[in-house]
Amino acid sequence: MTKVNSITTFEEHLSKQYGEKGTSTRDKFETKAKAFTIGALLKDERLQAKLTQEQLANKIGAKKSYISRVENGKTDIQLSTLYKIFEVGLSKQITISIA
Amino acid sequence: MTKVNSITTFEEHLSKQYGEKGTSTRDKFETKAKAFTIGALLKDERLQAKLTQEQLANKIGAKKSYISRVENGKTDIQLSTLYKIFEVGLSKQITISIA
DNA sequence: ATCAAAGTTATCTAATAATGTAACTGTTTC
DNA sequence: GAAACAGTTACATTATTAGATAACTTTGAT
Numbered sequence: 001m002t003k004v005n006s007i008t009t010f011e012e013h014l015s016k017q018y019g020e021k022g023t024s025t026r027d028k029f030e031t032k033a034k035a036f037t038i039g040a041l042l043k044d045e046r047l048q049a050k051l052t053q054e055q056l057a058n059k060i061g062a063k064k065s066y067i068s069r070v071e072n073g074k075t076d077i078q079l080s081t082l083y084k085i086f087e088v089g090l091s092k093q094i095t096i097s098i099a
Numbered sequence: 100m101t102k103v104n105s106i107t108t109f110e111e112h113l114s115k116q117y118g119e120k121g122t123s124t125r126d127k128f129e130t131k132a133k134a135f136t137i138g139a140l141l142k143d144e145r146l147q148a149k150l151t152q153e154q155l156a157n158k159i160g161a162k163k164s165y166i167s168r169v170e171n172g173k174t175d176i177q178l179s180t181l182y183k184i185f186e187v188g189l190s191k192q193i194t195i196s197i198a
Numbered sequence: 199a200t201c202a203a204a205g206t207t208a209t210c211t212a213a214t215a216a217t218g219t220a221a222c223t224g225t226t227t228c
Numbered sequence: 229g230a231a232a233c234a235g236t237t238a239c240a241t242t243a244t245t246a247g248a249t250a251a252c253t254t255t256g257a258t
Binding site for chain 1: 244245246247248249250
């Protein structure tokens with residue numbers, strides 16, 4: 001058994017895998033990561049509301065396949081979509097704050 | 100001088116001008132209103148940072164015309180654009196919260 | 199193990215955001 | 229009021245989301 005002699009920070013990991021901050025590859029990854037985060041948030045809220053993807057989709061006039069894509073961070077959604085899903089679909093209030 | 104005998108609430112105003120909640124005309128207006136709100140927020144932050152539209156644009160590899168369109172709510176921006184402008188362009192942290 | 203429901207993925211089309219360029223309109227300064 | 233700077237708008241192109249449909253995969257229940 002060997003001792004771990006280095007800790008790969010998340011930042012290091014990102015740099016190694018996706019290049020320095022500001023590069024296009026890295027930027028693309030970070031965009032995806034954020035879409036993924038929103039997706040996870042959505043999934044969480046949807047499950048709390050005890051809705052299936054299809055039920056949620058119906059509420060906003062969309063298809064279940066679309067909800068799936070959003071939840072899995074496969075699309076860089078528009079602001080209107082964000083509002084539609086959370087406010088219309090889940091009756092939640094969205095707040096965007098800048099700090 | 101006459102007494103004001105009715106108050107037109109914002110909700111009433113919206114209904115009269117744009118139809119009931121959930122109609123496509125009303126929805127379109129609300130989408131625009133929100134884009135406009137984000138735009139106002141951006142303008143506010145940009146001015147606080149004492150940047151011109153062109154300086155901000157340069158920071159994120161965009162054109163000043165694009166910043167103008169966002170500030171005036173003429174486009175339904177994508178999440179990645181939101182992050183790019185505020186985080187990269189203005190070094191601000193964006194938080195999206197659901198309540 | 200089978201069946202049904204839920205979720206994921208692929209493909210196509212249509213709508214629209216992002217981008218580039220350039221002209222036009224204010225606004226400020228001298 | 230001319231010049232310089234800042235912001236807005238118009239137009240064309242490209243890239244990508246939104247949306248429909250259908251097939252495929254995973255999961256859960258019996």
